[in-house]
Amino acid sequence: MFEGTKRKLKERILLFPESNSPTFDDPGKFNSEEVKLDWPKEIKRPYVGLTQDCNAVPYWTKYALFLEKNGFSYSIFEHHRSDWIEQASKFDTIIWSPKDGPFEMDDIKRKVYILEKKLGKICFPDYETLLLCDDKIFSTYLLRINNLPIADTFISNDYKESHRMINRFSYPLVSKGSFGAGSKEVTLVTKPSDAKRIVRKVFSIYGKRTHLKYMRQKNSIYFQRFLKGDSLDTRVNVIGNMIFGYYRKPRGNDFRASGSGIVIKEDLPIEAIKIALETYSKIGKAMLGVDMLKDENGKYWIIEISPFIYVRTPEQLKVNGVAGAYSLQDDGTLLFEEKSFWPQQLALKVFFEQNYLSSVEEWKAKFLEPGLSNSFLLKC
Ligand SMILES: Nc1ncnc2c1ncn2[C@@H]1O[C@H](COP(=O)(O)OP(=O)(O)O)[C@@H](O)[C@H]1O
Ligand SMILES: [Mg+2]
Numbered sequence: 176m177f178e179g180t181k182r183k184l185k186e187r188i189l190l191f192p193e194s195n196s197p198t199f200d201d202p203g204k205f206n207s208e209e210v211k212l213d214w215p216k217e218i219k220r221p222y223v224g225l226t227q228d229c230n231a232v233p234y235w236t237k238y239a240l241f242l243e244k245n246g247f248s249y250s251i252f253e254h255h256r257s258d259w260i261e262q263a264s265k266f267d268t269i270i271w272s273p274k275d276g277p278f279e280m281d282d283i284k285r286k287v288y289i290l291e292k293k294l295g296k297i298c299f300p301d302y303e304t305l306l307l308c309d310d311k312i313f314s315t316y317l318l319r320i321n322n323l324p325i326a327d328t329f330i331s332n333d334y335k336e337s338h339r340m341i342n343r344f345s346y347p348l349v350s351k352g353s354f355g356a357g358s359k360e361v362t363l364v365t366k367p368s369d370a371k372r373i374v375r376k377v378f379s380i381y382g383k384r385t386h387l388k389y390m391r392q393k394n395s396i397y398f399q400r401f402l403k404g405d406s407l408d409t410r411v412n413v414i415g416n417m418i419f420g421y422y423r424k425p426r427g428n429d430f431r432a433s434g435s436g437i438v439i440k441e442d443l444p445i446e447a448i449k450i451a452l453e454t455y456s457k458i459g460k461a462m463l464g465v466d467m468l469k470d471e472n473g474k475y476w477i478i479e480i481s482p483f484i485y486v487r488t489p490e491q492l493k494v495n496g497v498a499g500a501y502s503l504q505d506d507g508t509l510l511f512e513e514k515s516f517w518p519q520q521l522a523l524k525v526f527f528e529q530n531y532l533s534s535v536e537e538w539k540a541k542f543l544e545p546g547l548s549n550s551f552l553l554k555c
Contacts (some may be wrong), residue, residue, distance in 0.1 A: 195255070197227035202237045202517055207489035210520040212245045212527055221267035221297065221531065224252030228272035232487050235272050237519040254286060263290055268297045268530075270523070273308050273483055277354050277390055280309055299526045300482060304460050307482045311397060312353040314480050321457045324450060326468070326476040327400040334378040337396045341370045347401040352385055352392045357434025359386040364398065401430075402476055404469030408432040411443060411451035412484050412491065414462040414518055415525040416542045418448055418501040418509065419491035433466075433479075440493035443501075445509075445553050447475050452503065454480065456543050460535055462522040484522075489515040503542075507549025 185191040214220065223242055227235045242249045252262060252269055263269060269290060271283055284305050290296040300308075307314050318325040329344070331337045350373050352360030364370050374396060376383035382391030411420040422439040423432035451465040454477065464481040490498040494511055501509040529538045 195229050197235065198229050198231065198233040200233055200236050202240050205489050205517075206515060207520075208514045208516050209244055210241055210516055210524050212524045214245070214527075215532070218531060220247055222265065223247050223249035224263060224266035224269040225249050226252050226254050226269070226271050228274050230272070230274055230485070232485070233272070234483075234519050235270075237517040238270050238272070238523055241517075241520040241523050254283075259286060260289070260294075263294070263296060266296060268299065270299045271305075273300070273305070277309070277387070280305070280354075297530050299461065299523065299530075301460065304482045307458070307480065309354045309356070311351055311479065312395060315397075317458050318454070318477060318480070321454075323454050323457065324474075324476050326402055326478050329396065329398045331396050332394050334374070334394075337374045337378070338371075341367050341374065344370065344398065346370075349399045349401050351397045351399060353395060353397060354390070355386065358429075358431035359434070360392070361431055361433070363401070363430060370398070399478070402468040402470050402478070404471065404473070406430060406432070407439075407469075408478075409443065409447045409467045409469075409475065410464060411447050411467070412462065412464045412518060413451050413455035413459060414521040415528075416503040416546065417516070417521055418443070418451070418503065419518065420447075420451075421491060421493075440491070440498075442494045443492065444475075445551055448501070448509065449551060450475055450477065452543070452547060456539060456547060460529065461526040462518060484518050486518055489517045491515070491518070503546035505545040507546050508552050 182194065186193050225235055225238055225242070227233070239249070252266065253259070256262070271287065273280060273283055284302070287298045287302050287305055291298050291302050307317065312330055315325055315328050315330060329340060346364065346366055348364040348370065350362050350364050354360065364373065373383065377392050377396055378394055382393030385392055406425055408423040409420065410423065411418060420443045422441065423435060424437040424439060425432045426435040426437060429435065447467050450467060451463070454465050455463045459482065462482065462484055464484045465477055466479040467475045468478050469475055492498070492500055497513055498515050499511055499513040500516065501511055504510055525538070529535045533541070
């Protein structure tokens with residue numbers, strides 16, 4: 176029997192514990208640039224605790240390689256164990272690799288809060304960034320108060336209000352759960368009776384079922400304007416002043432591109448890059464992925480942001496078939512560089528720069544704001 180099928184049978188039918196053993200890979204075998212950090216001699220390097228994740232393509236292996244290449248001492252931090260506070264006491268900085276799934280995020284958030292706010296440790300990602308992970312409601316509020324172009328969204332925890340709105344919305348709409356990836360909690364709402372059904376389920380005593388058997392969508396409605404542009408998701412990833420990205424296309428008649436597996440690596444539109452950079456500058460720290468869709472008039476709207484970028488290979492953006500990345504220059508030029516990086520390693524570099532060599536604000540004022548104050552030119 177295949178390993179995967181055997182595991183599913185054990186975990187789902189025989190109720191064996193779900194595996195959370197770390198996954199391994201060799202990031203060095205891909206064709207990627209080494210990410211180097213200039214560390215002044217007079218500043219002491221922190222001692223790093225590294226958590227291991229069990230994502231199919233792990234993050235922690237890329238962090239480990241970065242730490243080794245840049246002369247940081249580290250050891251593995253086994254945060255699931257009961258003695259996590261005692262273990263953490265020897266570290267200055269702790270690196271986490273969030274995995275999708277609300278139970279894992281809850282655990283990490285609690286621990287990062289205690290470590291960062293109460294015990295004075297520096298965490299990557301920090302608590303504020305973690306609040307954005309896998310939480311569309313929180314992200315939408317933050318995008319809104321920063322006047323960023325999030326697609327028109329109705330979020331309510333009030334049954335009477337949600338019910339009253341059913342006949343006032345224009346259809347179709349897109350309904351989303353606050354957590355979830357790969358479109359698993361995203362559905363099309365074509366008419367008022369669909370919306371009514373969702374509202375009734377969500378506000379029922381059990382809440383609405385989700386793809387996770389242990390979670391329900393309870394007492395929170397998330398309806399978003401359906402964007403009928405070219406049905407192509409534009410993803411722009413920003414890390415420091417580096418910009419990558421790609422497009423995703425839905426499969427068959429589905430309107431949802433996330434999770435379809437169809438990725439198109441081509442040059443990115445300047446308007447989308449601009450929105451992503453503004454979003455990163457206002458609410459991002461080390462890295463931010465910004466997903467956008469076009470409306471009928473060709474205007475880009477944000478549909479989701481992710482402070483953690485899931486990547487399989489260091490090859491992200493391609494311009495005329497050549498893999499590389501743009502870097503934002505002080506004069507507003509986007510310079511295409513034929514270099515591929517592991518985004519996790521670039522993010523770690525930015526994290527150390529923003530936490531040990533300057534503040535986030537100083538970092539942005541130096542590397543981002545001069546470029547952002549210009550209107551862009553695209554240069555290959
Ligand atoms: N407002 C929208 N209008 C049209 N399509 C949308 C809208 N929001 C999401 N989609 C489609 O559904 C997919 C999944 O939605 P998204 O919010 O990105 O959730 P997930 O977290 O599952 O990726 C997107 O990749 C996009 O193709
Ligand atoms: Mg998405």
